[in-house]
Amino acid sequence: MTTMDTLEKPFELGFTYTRSTGPVIGHFLGALAEHRILGVRGSDGRVLVPPPEFDPVTAAPLDEWVELATEGVVLSWCWVAQPRASHPLQEAFAWIMVQLDGADVPMIHCLRAPAMSAVRSGARVRACWVAEPVGRITDLCCFELVEGDKA
Amino acid sequence: MRDIAIVAYSQSPCVADAGAANEVELIMPQLQAVYAQVGIDNAQAVDFVCSGSCDYLQGAAFAFVAGVDALGAVPPIKESHVEMDAAWALYESVLKIRMGHADSALIYGFGKSSPGELPTVLSQRLDPYYLAPLWLDTVSLAALQARLLLEQGRVSERQMAEVVQRSRRNARANPLAQLAGDPSLDDLLAEEPFVAPLRRSDCAPVSDGAAAMIIATVEQARTWGVPYARLTGIDHRMENHNPCLRDLTRSTSTRQAAEALGVSDAPVDVAEIYAPFSHQEILLCEALGLGQETQVNPSGGVLAGNLMMASGLARVGEVFRRVVAGEARRGVAHATSGPCLQHNLVAIVEGA
Structure with a gap:
């Protein structure tokens, strides 16, 4: 009896190409790697962040950049007592809608907080950064509460 | 414009885990049920077939094509698919009939959500x-x-x-x-x-299962000689994909669709609303302009069982069943898709 050779090859499920993030999203992500958060001014004058490539109402291309603070205020939040394996933080944390100073709309990201009781709408938070940025939204690893916030 | 009749509808039980049953095995009993309601043998007896499902549930590109195995597509049939809830497959089928490209259509939606999170x-x-x-x-x-x-x-x-x-x-x-x-x-x-x-x-539970429906021109429905309800209106509107760029405390797109259809122009006896979260039902009743006289989600709605990619079609089906049974004269069905009610479809079903 002969033994047949079984073909064995490593297989990686994934795209075999890289995507360009383009002049708007790419500019925003590139700035994140430098710990800067950029918004873009919409047709109605509102500063939008993260920046859409086209105006959400008029569909006009948007290119007027506005640098925002890396601090802001919580507009809404929810408490994840048991994070899922995919979540960016693996200890209990909050998702927040945070409106950065200088922006007219909130953005969604995660908030590292000691307990649910420490989080409230209106709380001030600041961005935290990863040590080695790669130009992704996750370079902004999370937000944290601004200490001594009693607003 | 050609009037549309809903002539058959069937839905599987909502189960937390369908076990070893694959998607085709979830779909087939529902297809057999709607064929039997109309008195036809198979998908060859309708002019068009459209399905709704989500390849992400199976984790494979073009996974929906396997669903066609449930149809027996030889000799070839005219078939289409939406990577959306099957309520939008219904919408595509309505357009097909209204344009005169078909007199009848089979619609099905399916989802086996249990293998993933x-x-x-x-x-x-x-x-x-x-x-x-x-x-x-x-x-x-x-x-x-x-x-x-x-x-x-x-x-x-x-x-x-x-x-x-x-x-x-x-x-x-x-x-x-x-x-x-x-x-x-x-x-x-x-x-x-x-x-x-x-x-x-x-929160709606996670459910496995499928649903199917057959629609036709009113003339075709009469030829088949089966009880039918009229689908007198269907509209859908979409909002920005970024939840932060819309007012999450209102469902603007639902309101726009309801106003375009004239939902409030006549009494609404029954409404089946696709609200996967309890607060969203309150928001949607408001956007649809429903009052006390409307019975909302007599089936229990999706909080009682949520067939991903079929629940929207099931809302239309639930209203159809009640109208045909004479329990309601005019009903409204709603379907949603996307994060926090991004995209909404509204349909009106009335007695023949």
């Missing part, structure tokens, strides 16, 4: 640069929306519990429901938070 899977349908890399799950998104409504005083936790209570109670009369019972408001409110401010009971 549905809220996580759906996070990958968010925009690929800003939100999907955070793996922001659907329950958390809805919880952010719920807090906005609670803190603005637009809804209360008690009202949300009332929605859940009514769903469970109504579901006792629905043998296909996954969750039914008679919980007290105090018990519901005493439940631990899941993703605060949402409790687990505020």
Whole structure:
């Protein structure tokens, strides 16, 4: 009896190409790697962040950049007592809608907080950064509460 | 414009885990059921077939093509698919008939959500640069929306519990429901938070299953000689994919669709609403302009069982069943898709 050779090859499920993030999203992500958060001014004058490539109402291309603070205020939040394996933080944390100073709309990201009781709408938070940025939204690893916030 | 008749509808039970049954095995009994209602043998007897499903559930590109095995597509049939809830497959089929390209259509939707972690899977349908890399799950998104409504005083936790209570109670009369019972408001409110401010009971369960429907011109329905209801209106509107660029405390697109159809122009006896989270039902009733005279979600709605990619079609089917049975003269069905009610479809079903 002969033994047949079984073909064995490593297989990686994934795209075999890289995507360009383009002049708007790419500019925003590139700035994140430098710990800067950029918004873009919409047709109605509102500063939008993260920046859409086209105006959400008029569909006009948007290119007027506005640098925002890396601090802001919580507009809404929810408490994840048991994070899922995919979540960016693996200890209990909050998702927040945070409106950065200088922006007219909130953005969604995660908030590292000691307990649910420490989080409230209106709380001030600041961005935290990863040590080695790669130009992704996750370079902004999370937000944290601004200490001594009693607003 | 050609009038559209709904002539048949069937839905599988909503089960938490369909076990070894694959998608084709979930679909086939529903197809057989709607064929039997009309008195036809197979998909060759309709002019067009359209399905709704989500390849992300199976984790493979073009996974929906396998669903066609349930049809027996030889000799070749005219067939289409939407990567959406099958309510939008119904919409495509309505257009096909109205344009005169078909006189009848079979629509089906299916989802086997149990093999994965549905809220996580759906996070990958968010925009690929800003939100999907955070793996922001659907329950958390809805919880952010719920807090906005609670803190603005637009809804209360008690009202949300009332929605859940009514769903469970109504579901006792629905043998296909996954969750039914008679919980007290105090018990519901005493439940631990899941993703605060949402409790687990505020969230639709994860269900496996399928649903199917046959529609036709009124003339074709009469030729078949089966009871039918008229689909007198169908419209859908979409809002920005970024939840932060819209007012999450209102469903603008639902209101626009309802106004375009004239939902409030005549009494609405029954409404079946696709609200995967309790607070969203309150929001949607408001957007649809429904009053006290309307019975909302007599089936229990999706809080009693949520067939991903078929629940929207099932809402239309539930209204159809009640209109044909003479329990309602005019009903409204609603379907939703996308994060926090991004995209909404409204349909009106009336007696023949």
